[in-house]
Amino acid sequence: MLQDNYTQDLPIFKGVTVKYFRESEDNNSYEAFIEMPVKEHHCPHCGYTTTYIKDYRLQKVKDLSLAGKPLKVTISKRRYICKNCNSTFTENNPYIKRYCHFPQRFYFEAIKETFNLQSFSAIARRFGTSVTSIIRWFDNINYPKAELPSCIAIDEFKGNADGEKFQCNLSDPVKHKIIDILPNRDSEDLCKYFLDYPYEKRAKVKKVVMDLSTLFRSVAKKIFPEAKIIADKFHVIRIVTNSLENTRKRIQKEFHDAKRKWFKRSRRLLLKPEYKLTDEDKIELNRMLNSSPELEKAWLLKEKFYEIFRKETRTEAKRELRDWLLLANQLSVPEFQHCITTFTNWSTEIANIVGENVSNGFIEGSNNKIKVLKRISFGFQNFRRSRNRILSLI
Structure with missing residues (x-):
């Protein structure tokens, strides 16, 4: 029982003979010596079978760590000689492929690590290899163009790859999946990309969600004639809240220091929806609004704007938005002029x-994760590599 070689049963040494497996003298790693059993081999040149061994070659390779310690393997390779054509060849070895420096699972595990949020340098340090090797292995991955879903979302992010400052993120907001990363936000290039899809596939897109970008809207109208363009609710409301904040900042400059600081600390009450205010909040809010009639007008416009999204149909919402624009024109708060212009042009999409x-x-969350990846990787110069890295990660 004590003579049994249990190392032979390890899955990593399947198909080979383990001569010894031991801990190194410094106890920092494991060492193994393996070889193939002697058997007949077919000559790759003439197909003749032979068992004549010409010589032996030793190859030292590094395997994945075992129990937290590196595994160093020495392979004894036999070279056979064919008596028919007098050519020599090396025996096949299931442990490692020909011309490879590591076992196949070593490559798989290293590439699998690139699917996590970390840099190539961190992966290289963990596996004890060079950064260029990790990058070279990863560059074998390439993602083809995906099918277009019925609902797509499009947004830009600052990628700085291949000389282009901005790249585009194309995602499925329903299944929460990135469809593709586009090299730039040029309208002509975007149209070329989408026109590669036949009209039948583009006609299946029924909804396109975007922020208030006239560039993306013009492309969507040309490429997806059957789709309904929907403005992103967060970006729409943010324009109104920013206008209210700018009004507060302008008005509080006229106050003395104590009141100005109190105004700034209480700004959350202005932004909070009225139905969420407590009785104490309402008392504080009334004090703020009584300090300036213009601030009261701005707060009223903010609350009235929320009513648009409480309507049940698009027709009612469009009518409510039209009434809001008339009210904003009558109240004439300077900071809301940008809202009036923007919402007039985007009334249908809103x-x-x-x-x-x-x-x-x-898509905003995935853009944030892309920025984190870009930061820990110290930027990406190669667009193809950055695209594959993003699609692997998210």
Whole structure:
């Protein structure tokens, strides 16, 4: 029983003979010596079978760690000689492929690590190999163009790859999946990309969600004639809240220091929806609004704007938005002039938000993860590599 070689049963040494397996003298690693059993081999040149051994060659390779310690393997390779054509060849070895420096599972585990949020340098340190090797192995991965879903979301992010400052993120907001990463945000290049899909596939896209970008809207109208363009609710409301904040900042400059600081500390009450205010909040809010009639107008416009999204149909929402624009023109708060211009141009897309449960939430979150990946990797110069890394990660 004590003579049994249990090392032979390890899955990593399947198909080979283990001559010894031991701990190194410094106790920092494991060492193994393996060889193939002698058997007949077919000559790769003439097909003749032979068992004549010409010589032996030793190859030292590094395997994955075992129990937290590196595994160093020495392989004894036999070279056979064919008596028919007098050519020599090396025996086949299931442990490691020809011309490889590591076992196949070593490559698989290293590439699998690139699917996590970490840099190539961190992976190289963990596996004890060079950064260029990790990058070279990863570059064998390539993702083809995916099918277009019925609902897509599009947004830009600052990628700085291949000389282009911005890249585009194309995602499925329903299944929470990135469809593709595009090299730039040029309208002509975007149209070329989407026109590679036949019209039948583009016609299946029924919804396109985006922030208030006229560039993306013009492309969507040309490429997806059957789709309904929906403005992202967060970006729409943010324009209103920013206008309210700018009004507060302008007005509080006229106050003395104590009141100005109190105004700044209490700004959350202005942004909070009225139905969420407690009785104490309402008392504080009234004190703020009584300090400036213009601030009261801005707060009223903010609350009235929320009513648009409480409507049940698009027609009612569009009518409510039209009434809001008339009210904003009558109240004439300077900071809301940008809202009036923008919402007039995007009235249809804003009304389309009502009754829909899709937004740019996922794509904004994935853009944030892309920025983290870019930061820990100290940027990406190669667009193809950055695209494959993003699609592997998210």
